[in-house]
Amino acid sequence: xxxxxxxxxxxxxxxxxxxxxxxxxxxxxxxxxxxxxxxxxxxxxxxxxxxxxxxxxxxxxxxxxxxxxxxxxxxxxxxxxxxxxxxxxxxxxxxxxxxxxxxxxxxxxxxxxxxxxxxxxxxxxxxxxxxxxxxxxxxxxxxxxxxxxxxxxxxxxxxxxxxxxxxxxxxxxxxxxxxxxxxxxxxxxxxxxxxxxxxxxxxxxxxxxxxxxxxxxxxxxxxxxxxxxxxxxxxxxxxxxxxxxxxxxxxxxxxxxxxxxxxxxxxxxxxxxxxxxxxxxxxxxxxxxxxxxxxxxxxxxxxxxxxxxxxxxxxxxxxxxxxxxxxxxxxxxxxxxxxxxxxxxxxxxxxx
Numbered sequence: 001x002x003x004x005x006x007x008x009x010x011x012x013x014x015x016x017x018x019x020x021x022x023x024x025x026x027x028x029x030x031x032x033x034x035x036x037x038x039x040x041x042x043x044x045x046x047x048x049x050x051x052x053x054x055x056x057x058x059x060x061x062x063x064x065x066x067x068x069x070x071x072x073x074x075x076x077x078x079x080x081x082x083x084x085x086x087x088x089x090x091x092x093x094x095x096x097x098x099x100x101x102x103x104x105x106x107x108x109x110x111x112x113x114x115x116x117x118x119x120x121x122x123x124x125x126x127x128x129x130x131x132x133x134x135x136x137x138x139x140x141x142x143x144x145x146x147x148x149x150x151x152x153x154x155x156x157x158x159x160x161x162x163x164x165x166x167x168x169x170x171x172x173x174x175x176x177x178x179x180x181x182x183x184x185x186x187x188x189x190x191x192x193x194x195x196x197x198x199x200x201x202x203x204x205x206x207x208x209x210x211x212x213x214x215x216x217x218x219x220x221x222x223x224x225x226x227x228x229x230x231x232x233x234x235x236x237x238x239x240x241x242x243x244x245x246x247x248x249x250x251x252x253x254x255x256x257x258x259x260x261x262x263x264x265x266x267x268x269x270x271x272x273x274x275x276x277x278x279x280x281x282x283x284x285x286x287x288x289x290x291x292x293x294x295x296x297x298x299x300x301x302x303x304x305x306x307x308x309x310x311x312x313x314x315x316x317x318x319x320x321x322x323x324x325x326x327x328x329x330x331x332x333x334x335x336x337x338x339x340x341x342x343x344x345x346x347x348x349x350x351x352x
Contacts (some may be wrong), residue, residue, distance in 0.1 A: 005047045009043065009045065009048065009162070013125050013128075013342075013343075014128075016041065016043075016342045017129055017342060020340050021041060022039060022040030022344075023040045025045070025101075026038065026042065026043075026045070026098070026156075027046050030089065030090045030093060030095075030098060031090055031091075034102055034307070035102075036346040039345065040344070045065045045160065046066045046095060047066055048162065049064055049066045051064075051067065051072065051075060055137075059170075060120065060165060061076065062163060062165040063166070064097075064162065065097025065162055065164065068093055068094065069095065069096060072096055077171070080170060080171050081170055082168065083166065084112035084118055085105040085112065085113060085118055087105060087115070088106055088244050088245070096166075097164070100119060100151060101153075101156050103153030106242075106243035107243060107276055109277055111202050111204075111278075112202065114152075116152040118166045118167045119166060119167075120135050120148070120166060121133070121148050122148045122164045124160060125159055126158075126337045127338025127342055127343050128338075128339065131162070132159065134148040135147070135148035136165065150333065155344060156343055157330075157338070158333060159337055159338070159343065172216035173219055174222050175215065175216045175222070176226060177234050177235070177239070178212070178232065178233060178234070179210050179212055179213075179233075180211045182211045184267060187211045188267060188275065191206075191263060191278045191279045192263050192278075192279065194229075194278070195263070199225050199228075200216055200221045200222055201213065201278075202216035203239050204276075204279075205238075205275060206273075208273065212234070212238055215229075249285075252285070254286075254310050255286065255287070255309055256285055256306075257284040257293055257305065257306060258281070258282075259281070259293070259297050259303070259304045260280065260281060260303050261280060261282055261301075262301055263278055263280050265300040266300075270286045270292075271286030272285045283307075330349075
């Protein structure tokens with residue numbers, strides 16, 4: 001069945017290439033809200049499902065792009081393993097292909113690596129309908145590894161993901177969350193100090209009210225860290241709500257910006273902030289002008305992206321590549337993978 005679906009996907013791309021018509025590539029649609037407005041003939045990978053190969057001893061899984069995160073994570077959990085980058089789902093039917101294409105990661109990302117770090121290999125359909133294979137299924141066989149990583153975050157603009165091979169991690173023996181009372185600016189300094197210490201951290205976030213620390217590892221290691229750090233023990237649920245953006249911070253309809261920054265970057269008084277990844281990821285709700293936010297990020301070596309637009313907001317198009325130099329580089333890559341620019345046009349940045 002999956003082979004038939006793969007042939008259908010290939011036929012769809014070949015036809016679009018011949019006609020020069022754009023394609024809107026998607027899995028379950030759980031992340032349709034992200035990026036520019038999808039346009040073109042729909043091409044769904046959702047039916048292309050199934051785990052191809054799973055070697056728990058090797059800590060590697062190969063899976064078709066339409067496989068749901070629920071199925072994959074349940075299979076891994078049954079073997080005491082997990083995806084280290086803790087992907088958000090944003091929907092019950094979220095797929096691994098969409099997860100890789102958007103390169104979204106949860107609170108553990110700062111301590112266990114992101115999607116690109118876990119991606120060992122992939123097979124794709126390029127914009128001409130040709131099957132291309134990059135990387136491998138084991139760490140010692142990763143020719144093309146860096147090319148495979150280009151697919152993480154490309155949002156389907158470089159190729160239609162068919163299957164991916166991912167490095168997985170053992171689940172920790174125990175997990176504990178602590179709450180400490182700090183204001184945000186003090187918390188940023190404290191986060192930097194914590195990240196320098198040999199602690200079993202797997203989450204470090206300030207939600208605007210308090211600092212949350214997640215410890216994960218052996219029972220002895222977590223207990224020792226708990227004694228060193230102090231604070232109140234709380235339920236682990238805050239992390240799920242932060243990851244899935246069900247936390248109260250995310251539940252209103254104001255414009256939401258995502259800023260990827262160095263952890264020491266100062267925090268301007270522009271609105272409400274949620275700080276994750278030990279200070280590297282900042283979520284901002286504000287009416288501040290877009291150019292001010294982009295300028296602040298660029299001045300500190302970071303990047304700002306409009307993640308969710310308020311209904312009354314005008315004049316700012318989504319772009320994952322605000323830098324003209326990055327857009328130029330991506331266009332050169334796209335010309336090689338998708339010469340007629342039919343794959344998800346306008347999804348990553350506005351077309352000229």
